[in-house]
Amino acid sequence: DGGITQSPKYLFRKEGQNVTLSCEQNLNHDAMYWYRQDPGQGLRLIYYSQIVNDFQKGDIAEGYSVSREKKESFPLTVTSAQKNPTAFYLCASSITREGGYTFGSGTRLTVV
Amino acid sequence: ILNVEQSPQSLHVQEGDSTNFTCSFPSSNFYALHWYRWETAKSPEALFVMTLNGDEKKKGRISATLNTKEGYSYLYIKGSQPEDSATYLCASCSSNSGYALNFGKGTSLLVTP
Numbered sequence: 001d002g003g004i005t006q007s008p009k010y011l012f013r014k015e016g017q018n019v020t021l022s023c024e025q026n027l028n029h030d031a032m033y034w035y036r037q038d039p040g041q042g043l044r045l046i047y048y049s050q051i052v053n054d055f056q057k058g059d060i061a062e063g064y065s066v067s068r069e070k071k072e073s074f075p076l077t078v079t080s081a082q083k084n085p086t087a088f089y090l091c092a093s094s095i096t097r098e099g100g101y102t103f104g105s106g107t108r109l110t111v112v
Numbered sequence: 113i114l115n116v117e118q119s120p121q122s123l124h125v126q127e128g129d130s131t132n133f134t135c136s137f138p139s140s141n142f143y144a145l146h147w148y149r150w151e152t153a154k155s156p157e158a159l160f161v162m163t164l165n166g167d168e169k170k171k172g173r174i175s176a177t178l179n180t181k182e183g184y185s186y187l188y189i190k191g192s193q194p195e196d197s198a199t200y201l202c203a204s205c206s207s208n209s210g211y212a213l214n215f216g217k218g219t220s221l222l223v224t225p
Contacts, residue, residue, distance in 0.1 A: 103155040
């Protein structure tokens with residue numbers, strides 16, 4: 001079955017360490033996205049990519065980095081520069097602007 | 113309106129009641145309006161994508177309307193069932209934002225038997 005896989009589901013890291021969240025899709029979707037959710041807030045866009053080897057900053061890109069070397073994969077690195085990294089991270093993909101997003105199951109990152 | 117706003121924030125109805133939620137979005141450079149259902153411990157699931165003013169879409173007991181000129185969309189649930197309990201997200205994208213969606217905070221619906 002086609003879908004999006006995010007791993008791991010839960011992640012704990014010490015403050016000051018970089019951490020990479022995985023997102024893989026086998027839907028042949030061109031566009032992929034990373035969102036962050038904090039309590040009481042809507043999903044906020046971190047980065048998105050419309051094609052391989054190209055990506056754009058979203059509203060809250062500071063302290064994050066991404067790569068899009070393959071169509072299927074869009075990993076997100078949370079760097080030590082991100083001031084408040086503890087959050088729930090959702091990855092999504094879409095085939096076109098008209099198409100609905102398909103979401104992964106999310107990664108809950110806790111930095112201690 | 114610069115952001116996507118949803119109301120109410122939460123709603124508690126009895127099984128069998130019909131209900132509706134509102135989504136307000138920026139009408140300038142509008143391209144598409146999405147509705148998603150997000151059940152606890154699951155991934156958000158796409159319900160509707162609407163692009164034209166006056167669009168109406170229906171999926172079972174759930175329907176949605178779109179007014180792009182005034183920047184609002186309504187989601188209706190007829191005869192609510194406990195399995196409709198979820199957070200309903202609205203999101204819009206503009207013609208100058210690529211494919212990226214701007215999400216509202218959601219409306220949390222609880223349907224009790």
